[in-house]
Amino acid sequence: xxIMIPLREIGIVGYGAYIPRYRLAAEAIxxxxxxxxxxxILPVREKSVPxxxxxxxxxxxxxxxxxxxxxxLSPEVIRAVWVGSESHPYAVKPTGTLVAQALGIxxxxxxxxxxxxxxxxxxxxxxxxxLVGSGMADYALAVGMDTAQGRPGDxxxxxxxxxxxxYVIGPAEGAVAVLEATYSYVTDTPDxxxxxxxxxxxxxxxxxxxxxxxxxxxxxxRGLMDALGLTPADFAGAVFHQPNLKFPRKVxxxxxxxxxxxxxxxxxxEVGNTYAGSSLLGFSALLDEAWPGDRLLLVSFGSGAGxxxxxxxxxxxxxxxxxxxxxxxxxxxxxxxxxxxTYARWRxxxxx
Amino acid sequence: MDIPRNWRLRxxxxxxxxxxxxxxxxxxxPPRPVCPRCRGRHVEPYRFTGRGRVYSYTxxxxxxxxxxxxxxxVVALVDLEEGVRVTAQLTDVDPEEVAIGMPVEMVLRKxxxxxxxxxxxxGYKFRPRIGDPKGEAExx
Ligand SMILES: [Zn+2]
Numbered sequence: 110x111x112i113m114i115p116l117r118e119i120g121i122v123g124y125g126a127y128i129p130r131y132r133l134a135a136e137a138i139x140x141x142x143x144x145x146x147x148x149x150i151l152p153v154r155e156k157s158v159p160x161x162x163x164x165x166x167x168x169x170x171x172x173x174x175x176x177x178x179x180x181x182l183s184p185e186v187i188r189a190v191w192v193g194s195e196s197h198p199y200a201v202k203p204t205g206t207l208v209a210q211a212l213g214i215x216x217x218x219x220x221x222x223x224x225x226x227x228x229x230x231x232x233x234x235x236x237x238x239x240l241v242g243s244g245m246a247d248y249a250l251a252v253g254m255d256t257a258q259g260r261p262g263d264x265x266x267x268x269x270x271x272x273x274x275x276y277v278i279g280p281a282e283g284a285v286a287v288l289e290a291t292y293s294y295v296t297d298t299p300d301x302x303x304x305x306x307x308x309x310x311x312x313x314x315x316x317x318x319x320x321x322x323x324x325x326x327x328x329x330x331r332g333l334m335d336a337l338g339l340t341p342a343d344f345a346g347a348v349f350h351q352p353n354l355k356f357p358r359k360v361x362x363x364x365x366x367x368x369x370x371x372x373x374x375x376x377x378x379e380v381g382n383t384y385a386g387s388s389l390l391g392f393s394a395l396l397d398e399a400w401p402g403d404r405l406l407l408v409s410f411g412s413g414a415g416x417x418x419x420x421x422x423x424x425x426x427x428x429x430x431x432x433x434x435x436x437x438x439x440x441x442x443x444x445x446x447x448x449x450x451t452y453a454r455w456r457x458x459x460x461x
Numbered sequence: 462m463d464i465p466r467n468w469r470l471r472x473x474x475x476x477x478x479x480x481x482x483x484x485x486x487x488x489x490x491p492p493r494p495v496c497p498r499c500r501g502r503h504v505e506p507y508r509f510t511g512r513g514r515v516y517s518y519t520x521x522x523x524x525x526x527x528x529x530x531x532x533x534x535v536v537a538l539v540d541l542e543e544g545v546r547v548t549a550q551l552t553d554v555d556p557e558e559v560a561i562g563m564p565v566e567m568v569l570r571k572x573x574x575x576x577x578x579x580x581x582x583x584g585y586k587f588r589p590r591i592g593d594p595k596g597e598a599e600x601x
Contacts, residue, residue, distance in 0.1 A: 130553045161530050162552055162570040166583065170569045198581055207583065211475040211569050213508065435592040443591060445555075455530070 112290045112336040113235075115242020120284025120421065122248070123182065123277035123430065125175020125384075126393040127168045128380055128440035129160040133445045135192040135267045141449050152353035156270035156381025157448055159256045163271070164198045169254045170211045172275035173321045175434035176250065178434065179285070180277040186211035187277070188246035191236050193229025193385045194273075196256045197222050208252065209291035219249075226301060227350055228254060228411025229385040230273060235291060235417055237278040242288075248279045255384035258456065260309035268353055268377070272440070273386020274393040280401045285430045286396065286405065286421035292333035294325055295415030302413070314411075318356075326350065326360050329416035330408050337420060341365040344420075345403035348391035350410035373398045379441050384441040385411075394437040401425040464575070467582055474584035477567055479545070481507035509566030513541040513587065520556045527573040535559050539587050553588040561600040566590045 135151040159168070161461055169192050177184060190209040197204045205220030223229045223236070230253015237249035254273030259265030281287045300321035303310035319425040326349055334340065341347075347370050354377055361371045374391035388409040395405055403423040410416045447455075470491075472478035479490035484501035490509060495502055518537035521528075528534075535551040537559070540597040551559060551569055572584040
């Protein structure tokens with residue numbers, strides 16, 4: 110098998126979430142664009158909307174600050190700042206350096222941005238795992254964060270949301286969750302894409318379900334579990350990428366996970382699809398509720414397409430760490446509804 | 462907005478990097494090479510916790526160029542817990558929710574953009590505290 114195991118024992122030493130305060134109800138989009146005809150089949154209840162002064166940089170900084178607090182580390186010990194997103198504020202000028210500077214990590218650090226649709230965040234985690242797992246560095250920061258946009262009236266507008274999470278990877282001795290192994294599964298699949306200089310993405314409907322999301326997640330999760338000799342029953346909880354409520358529920362069932370196993374990490378109904386932030390944000394909610402000894406599964410999905418699967422075992426350090434920063438649900442429940450007009454003004458949907 | 466100045470002052474703007482006097486313990490923001498209280502020269506870098514309370518505030522309806530998209534917004538005098546007062550914009554709050562004495566915390570936000578093609582400027586703002594909205598966990 111082709112699973113990946115680091116040279117030394119490593120894990121998550123700190124984690125932190127961020128979700129903006131504002132929410133737009135799916136019902137408001139439905140009323141405006143479909144005359145409410147799809148009221149009964151809405152993919153989420155509401156989605157998070159970034160404030161007018163927020164972007165992937167500011168959101169990454171807050172999530173990473175929460176992760177550093179939980180890790181109890183001073184920022185200078187971090188040797189890499191990798192930010193996965195499809196909404197980096199600049200086309201050319203790294204998000205990573207801004208985040209590193211703002212947190213006090215710069216200058217003695219690697220910094221870069223990763224792109225792989227919704228898999229960019231877990232790819233950043235894989236890179237951090239490799240750097241720390243090889244012994245080249247003791248601590249690396251990986252962030253998955255997005256302020257996703259859908260074309261007005263498009264199906265994606267119901268769910269395209271903002272948020273994400275940050276993870277500090279470090280030696281197992283200080284870990285709240287120790288990594289067992291990772292497995293990655295990618296193919297060239299034309300399910301969803303955005304050409305340069307285009308504002309909104311395109312999606313090829315006949316590719317989005319089975320050949321993309323389900324095929325990659327199922328193969329990544331099975332590849333990892335088979336190689337480790339594990340079954341779904343060995344896991345206390347699991348998170349699968351959450352583009353809507355239906356897909357993660359269906360893929361969990363297909364793999365043999367129960368609704369209870371995915372409950373704690375399933376945030377999409379209240380938050381929307383936070384793209385590169387989605388699976389990482391769900392995993393932070395799972396860690397918030399985890400017990401020492403729990404085995405947890407994280408499986409991302411990014412269009413284009415691919416999945417990262419990772420298995421972690423929670424340690425007793427989780428108990429002290431989780432209250433050093435706001436829990437994921439503190440951000441979920443910090444909500445202020447906005448109407449479509451405010452959202453359109455903030456997200457600059459009107460071009461004049 | 463002045464780009465070279467913003468770049469020079471980025472640690473101040475991004476994370477409230479100030480100074481602390483080793484002789485008398487006074488905190489300074491912006492940072493000072495000499496302590497204004499005791500004239501001592503042993504000042505060291507100090508990163509403020511970012512926690513404070515609203516001392517006073519005003520609501521801005523007519524924004525200067527580059528800030529139009531944020532109106533109405535609140536500009537406040539914030540008393541930091543180290544005993545230093547700073548002026549900053551409040552964010553993630555409706556003007557009618559703001560009150561004198563309200564516990565706030567620093568966050569990094571966009572201050573503005575230099576048009577479509579220019580730089581995006583980032584700096585500190587304050588927002589109501591998350592998880593401790595009444596400031597009960599405060600030590601003072
Ligand atoms: Zn002094």
